[in-house]
Amino acid sequence: MNWIESLRLAVVNLRQTPLRTALTTAGVMIGTGTLVCIFAFGVGLQRLTTDELLKYRVLTTIQVMPAAPVPRPADRAKPAPATPRPRLDDTAMARFRRLPGVVSASPVVQFPVEVRYGDKRRNSLGRSHDAADAESRTAYPLRCGRLFLPGANREAVITKDCAAALGFKAPAAALGRELELSFFTASAGGGAAGPLPLSAFSVARRELTVRVVGVVEPPDSLFSNPILRMEILLPLDQVRALGLLDVIALESLLRNPSAGDPYQTVEVRTARATDAARVEQTIQKMGFRTVSLISILGEMNRFFILMDAGLGALAGVSLLVACLGIVNTMIIAVLERRRDIGIMKAVGSRRADIRRLFFIEGGLIGFAGGVLGVVLGWLASLGINYLMNIYIQQQGARPADLFHLPAWLIAAAVAFATLVALAAALYPATRAARLDPVESLRHE
Known part of the structure; x- marks a missing residue:
């Protein structure tokens, strides 16, 4: 039995239990949608922060201040x-202007x-x-x-x-x-x-x-x-x-x-934001104090990564529950179709064919749940963004796009949901492949 035949048979098997398949897929959809919405919020905040900082070129601006405050009386004994x-005078400014990448x-x-x-x-x-x-x-x-x-x-x-x-x-x-x-x-x-x-x-x-x-x-x-x-x-x-x-x-x-x-x-x-970090380090080596947002942006990006990881871990709990639902659905399917599995083995199907069939069924549930989850997460992000902007406008601020759904996030969400479903189908598929054909044919 080749891959095309396995795919066709897997679709037929899933359509025989539409309610069970729909509920299992819904679990994957909710878990994936939650992950997509949370990560879209993190990506949106990071994108919004970067765009706002770039809008007035503050990432290319470095504030230079005198080397250190003039010592207070209490510090004069040091x-x-x-x-x-x-x-910080005209001579220092002339040195700044000569640095590579500095435009003013x-x-x-x-x-x-x-x-x-x-x-x-x-x-x-x-x-x-x-x-x-x-x-x-x-x-x-x-x-x-x-x-x-x-x-x-x-x-x-x-x-x-x-x-x-x-x-x-x-x-x-x-x-x-x-x-x-x-x-x-x-x-x-x-x-x-x-x-x-x-x-x-x-x-x-x-x-x-x-x-x-x-x-x-x-x-x-x-x-x-x-x-x-x-x-x-x-x-x-x-x-x-x-x-x-x-x-x-x-x-x-x-x-x-x-x-x-x-x-x-x-x-x-500086001409580019990439020049700002290098120029800032050079000015600091001259003995001056500096303040720039390019270094702050790096810390903010690390914060967003940690925030996404933390929130994603919490949202992953719902996907874990969906994974258990897939395991439960597939085990029930194995028990219900023991006789069918015995017939397939009796007519020449190998263990690898049986295992592949159940893997494809689990993968189809994960793929469908992942695609629907992306749609759910996108719709949820639109609704939440609309409600949050109502509150933002009531506070006197201008609205903003707080969520962003890039192509890589869509692909990653669908792929992750499919991989989780395949992992969940591993035990049921292995169990089905190990069934004895004689015992399976006796099963009513």
């Missing part, structure tokens, strides 16, 4: 390091600012923008107007949300308008080395009138800070001339103004 502390390096200053236009007042986040850095010009999708030109002064670029908050009905309506900015500058007197008392530290409120020359799209990533949607960009040279300082710079200024770095944060961009 021995000084053997090598001098590198300074520019300082970044962020500061709180109050924006006023007419009777509208909004708290926003100010950020420096280097007009000479061509790469940074592509980091903000331009909605209308333009970005800064070299030598720009008293100009500003705002986000679309900031324009709407200030009462402009269309982004283009904000172009050419003058905004009143209110912010703080910090300075420290004395100029001596060592930490200064708070009395030597002064904060002054400054006012500045700027003209809007461009409107950009705000960050729309799921992982972006909502306050960035109200961001206002100012030319880097103007920010440095005004003496605007971020929180890190204030801390350095309080500790030791004479040892502070000219820049507290430098943003380094």
Whole structure:
């Protein structure tokens, strides 16, 4: 008996007990569907995370900070390091730009600012923008107007949300308008080395009138800070001339103004995400501290793998139950068809033929259950994704595709269900092949 004849006979045998076959297949379908839904959720989260990080090229961005904070008084008794502390200045930025794979390096200053236009007042986040850095010009999708030109002064670029908050009905309506900015500058007197008392530290409120020359799209990533949607960009040279300082710079200024770095944060961009890890390691070897999402993404991927493995193991329990159902169904089939097995052996069928027949029956149950399980898992993921997005939208966030069913997952699910069914059919098939034909023919 060849494979085609065995397949035809296996289909006939399964159709003789439709209810039992359907229930056994349903068990495999539920187990496979649960596995597919869980793994689709894990793959979807991983894909969503990667896509959102790539959307604004944050995987190619490295934040570089000074080597180490200026020591506090309690730490000054510790021995000084053997090598001098590198300074984050123009020389360091020039070294960064010469690294292979680096396309730009520019300082970044962020500061709180109050924006006023007419009777509208909004708290926003100010950020420096280097007009000479061509790469940074592509980091903000331009909605209308333009970005800064070299030598720009008293100009500003705002986000679309900031324009709407200030009462402009269309982004283009904000172009050419003058905004009143209110912010703080910090300075420290004395100029001596060592930490200064708070009395030597002064904060002054400054006012500045700027003209809007461009409107950009705000960050729309799921992982972006909502306050960035109200961001206002100012030319880097103007920010440095005004003496605007971020929180890190204030801390350095309080500790030791004479040892502070000219820049507290430098943003380094690479051409590809694969270059970021290598460039980050090189910068760290120079003695600077770095923060990047490329290393965080690796940890996140490991987390997703562990999560999928844990949830998959729990879901595998249902497939194990289905496996026991296949064993039970096949053993009953062996007992019910003992006489048929005896006749087959009497007319010349070998043990291998009997074993193959029951293997094919188990494989058909597993394959059918796997295919139906993929469909069930896909439908379940659509329903769960719809319900979760309703909740997400109620919380004020934008909807997202939390499930993803790639082709490899479909193939793996069907193959796994089939292999599990074949493994479950091993004992019944072996038992059927070992039946004595004479004893089987006596069976009623």
